[in-house]
Amino acid sequence: MPNHFLGVKDASIWFGKREAQVRALRGVSVFFERGTLSLVMGPSGSGKTTLLSLLGCLLSPDEGSVFLEGEVVNGLNEVERTVVRQKKISFVFQAFRLFHSLSAIDNVALGFELRDAALPGRMKMARDLLIRFGLGDKLNREPNELSPGEKQRVAIARALAGNPPILLADEPTASLDARAGKNICQILRNQVDEHGRTVVVVSHDSRWREFADRTITLCDGQVEKEKGSL
Amino acid sequence: MKLAWQNIVHDRARFSVTVLGVSFAVFLMVFQGSLLAGFLRAASRLIDASDSDIWITARGVQAFEFGIPIEGRLREMAAGVPGVLETSRVCMAFAVYRTPNGKQQVVALVGADRNVGKRFPAPDAHGSTEGMSPDAMLYDVSDRDLIQVTALPTEVEVNRHRASIEGQIEGYGAFLGVPFLFTSYRNATRYLAFGPEEAMYVLLRVDRAHSISDVQQSLRQRLPEVDVLTRDEFASKSRTYWTIRTGAGGAILTAAVLGFLIGLVVVSQTVYANTMENIEEYATLKALGASHAFVARIVLTQALICGALGSILGLLAVVPTIRYAKSLISWLYTPWWLLLVMVVPSLAMCSLASIASVRSALTVEPGRVFRA
Ligand SMILES: Nc1ncnc2c1ncn2[C@@H]1O[C@H](COP(=O)(O)OP(=O)(O)OP(=O)(O)O)[C@@H](O)[C@H]1O
Ligand SMILES: [Mg+2]
Numbered sequence: 001m002p003n004h005f006l007g008v009k010d011a012s013i014w015f016g017k018r019e020a021q022v023r024a025l026r027g028v029s030v031f032f033e034r035g036t037l038s039l040v041m042g043p044s045g046s047g048k049t050t051l052l053s054l055l056g057c058l059l060s061p062d063e064g065s066v067f068l069e070g071e072v073v074n075g076l077n078e079v080e081r082t083v084v085r086q087k088k089i090s091f092v093f094q095a096f097r098l099f100h101s102l103s104a105i106d107n108v109a110l111g112f113e114l115r116d117a118a119l120p121g122r123m124k125m126a127r128d129l130l131i132r133f134g135l136g137d138k139l140n141r142e143p144n145e146l147s148p149g150e151k152q153r154v155a156i157a158r159a160l161a162g163n164p165p166i167l168l169a170d171e172p173t174a175s176l177d178a179r180a181g182k183n184i185c186q187i188l189r190n191q192v193d194e195h196g197r198t199v200v201v202v203s204h205d206s207r208w209r210e211f212a213d214r215t216i217t218l219c220d221g222q223v224e225k226e227k228g229s230l
Numbered sequence: 231m232k233l234a235w236q237n238i239v240h241d242r243a244r245f246s247v248t249v250l251g252v253s254f255a256v257f258l259m260v261f262q263g264s265l266l267a268g269f270l271r272a273a274s275r276l277i278d279a280s281d282s283d284i285w286i287t288a289r290g291v292q293a294f295e296f297g298i299p300i301e302g303r304l305r306e307m308a309a310g311v312p313g314v315l316e317t318s319r320v321c322m323a324f325a326v327y328r329t330p331n332g333k334q335q336v337v338a339l340v341g342a343d344r345n346v347g348k349r350f351p352a353p354d355a356h357g358s359t360e361g362m363s364p365d366a367m368l369y370d371v372s373d374r375d376l377i378q379v380t381a382l383p384t385e386v387e388v389n390r391h392r393a394s395i396e397g398q399i400e401g402y403g404a405f406l407g408v409p410f411l412f413t414s415y416r417n418a419t420r421y422l423a424f425g426p427e428e429a430m431y432v433l434l435r436v437d438r439a440h441s442i443s444d445v446q447q448s449l450r451q452r453l454p455e456v457d458v459l460t461r462d463e464f465a466s467k468s469r470t471y472w473t474i475r476t477g478a479g480g481a482i483l484t485a486a487v488l489g490f491l492i493g494l495v496v497v498s499q500t501v502y503a504n505t506m507e508n509i510e511e512y513a514t515l516k517a518l519g520a521s522h523a524f525v526a527r528i529v530l531t532q533a534l535i536c537g538a539l540g541s542i543l544g545l546l547a548v549v550p551t552i553r554y555a556k557s558l559i560s561w562l563y564t565p566w567w568l569l570l571v572m573v574v575p576s577l578a579m580c581s582l583a584s585i586a587s588v589r590s591a592l593t594v595e596p597g598r599v600f601r602a
Contacts, residue, residue: 052600056517083519085518097511097514099233102236111518
């Protein structure tokens, strides 16, 4: 068993009860190396989001294991998984999920607070991060005053607050037009190249292929094919 | 914590609805509570006003207002029991009152010996009535419309005998619509045609050296044909009668309990709805690594701000309302602890309701955050 950075082994998970039960993943084994950007594709309902939830310690598999920095994490309880997420994992969502009542800068500052409540200088770090993403003139805008592309950049800034090593993104460009989408692709690619983060992107969007080191295709809860170096 | 505050400030309309819901609930609880507290107090007001330790009543008397005559010699017999320091008499009966301009009105005439207690309204016991004739009558200021006295003293008629209204008191207003008139015991027996061998309530003061319950026991043995009750026993019997046995009291009691429950439901409901509005954001917080304590703190802070503001608003509205209502319902009573007792449960309900609602956020199904 190689000391993989992040991955699942023989993972299966069921949803629902009795007759209505769905097996969302069927013994999936897939690993992600440190400092890579991987793309997960596949038709709707193939289990992409479920896989991402396992990697992000949001769900535990019914069978099989989840690895993070070489450690098995699926035996952890809810509180321990929360701590793992707090320390190591961040998320980017299709629907942005910004806090609607907070300004852009407060959203990012809250990201810092969630990682480390005692950290001083949150506001300054939040501003620097937003300026880096070209939002220096929109620090005090509320989410509903921002374009979708801007919202996603704020959301990524919030996700990067506190410097997590792992970034998991579910359809991060699905709500964006072509130009904003490309911009997001580039930002996430830079996270790999410049900061050595490990990024997993779930997307239907084939634009991602040129930014990804590797593409995994799921079908009906199983890995259909893998392309690219592991 | 900024999130809690911003959520409130940001959604002003929803916040106002929540605060209004809470203040309505507090208003309702305090108002209904005041009705009940006032009714309870009025139901035993005169019993509580006496300084006596023990009341002797005819067997089965349920309330002060419905006394039955007993033998006058019981008073002498009671006085002979060891530990009895002093005796006094009180009587009460309904009488026909004729106003100065000839209108008739039923009144409750109360007569009391001078030693019944400083707080008890009687012309020769009441502090503010010096220089008044011993047979003077007093009325409560809140009954002015019924008594129709414009100047003091005024000559009126009670049970077709001449009487003189000479004083005005406060806090003993008509209970159930029949105004009280207070006079000396001796005078009252004249109007009520009580014989010298009759009495209604015999009140006893017990020597400090004796225990009240011991004296009560020996009185019970010696006077088996009457009820011997401590003052508090008779007071609570009277209150129970008025609140439980009569329709009027029952209605007030039910309304108070319902007011309290409805208030709690309204508070819980508004806070719960308010929390559920933001449930998606609590799920996001959790996904981003927020601890249960962090999420709970935000929800609680919001709920408590709503609860506190709503309570203040509710109290601000209810205090003047009660003051106005007192001019219509003179026995309405708002003890200070009632305000506290009503605000504490609404704050507690705010917290409980928000905790109940945030449970779904805390046990968030993780797939949720990825759903568009
Ligand atoms: N919480 C859940 N309860 C019940 N069934 C679920 C749940 N989450 C996922 N499923 C089922 O599991 C299967 C895989 O779902 P998943 O969301 O992982 O698919 P997906 O590949 O992300 O699809 P999409 O491209 O539409 O987002 C689907 O059949 C889905 O209906
Ligand atoms: Mg999905």
